[in-house]
Amino acid sequence: MDAIDRQLINLLQEGLPICPAPFRDLATQLELSEAEVIERLKMLLADGTLTRFGPMYHAEQMGGALTLAALKVPTERFDAVTEIVNAFPEVAHNYQRTHELNMWFVLATETPEQVDVVIAAIQAQTGLKVYNMPKQREYFVNLKLDA
């Protein structure tokens, strides 16, 4: 990743222009050719710096639901429980964290009712209590990371 890639990432975090030729638009802003922008983006996706290129939806407005949940997993069972939890397609992120509640994951489901179904299934398969912490209020932030 070089200085131009960093500029490109910083610019794209503000959003892709929504127009018929968005990469030409970006190219103009960065004083590059359209072909170079496309080439660089393909490289950044191929090497895993960018995971996806496209929209992020508002789950609740789409009729779905998101929640953050945690488990208190005994150390010796950690890998086995990770495998069970990650096998659920509704699990979007999963992090091990430094706390008694040591596994934290996000569930994204197509309907609000499915959150409870998935949580019940995770409890049944792991034998552990799922602490469900849906957001009650969101405070808006600037989501940009400096590349």
Add this chain to the structure above:
Amino acid sequence: MIEPLDRQLLTAIQQGLAITPRPYTELAEKLALSEQDVVTRISNLKRSGLIKRFGIIVKHRRLGYRANAMVVWDIPDALVDELGQRISQQPFVNLCYQRPRQGEIWPYNLFCMIHGKSREVVEAQLQTLISECGLETFNYEVLFSRRCFKQCGAIYPASQG
């Protein structure tokens, strides 16, 4: 209610946009729309808030943001909105939510995320956060992430009518 055509469009682009000079032409053909129609519909979906962001999903670890801390606070309910808004305005805070307490094991009701290039940076930012927002008297904990097992971006299935 989302129009069926918009829903089809959202499903078609959720895995990502083609990285080609005219990314919407193929999509337009598939949905029997004009390219301009597709662009207009996507702009409208963005404006309505259904598309929260349209751009890239960055792997923060790949950009050198290796320390990812979830900082959680036990804030009196009457103050949570005011402090949540104040915390969210710090430039290094990536997310800020009010969530329900879970009894003794988890007395915290305000969550924020700080991504930094090292633990030292994150810890310094946390001290800034405490003094800038007047958080000195509240209990908090910092949960650093040790391992990330899954990060697929919240891809949301749009298949339902």
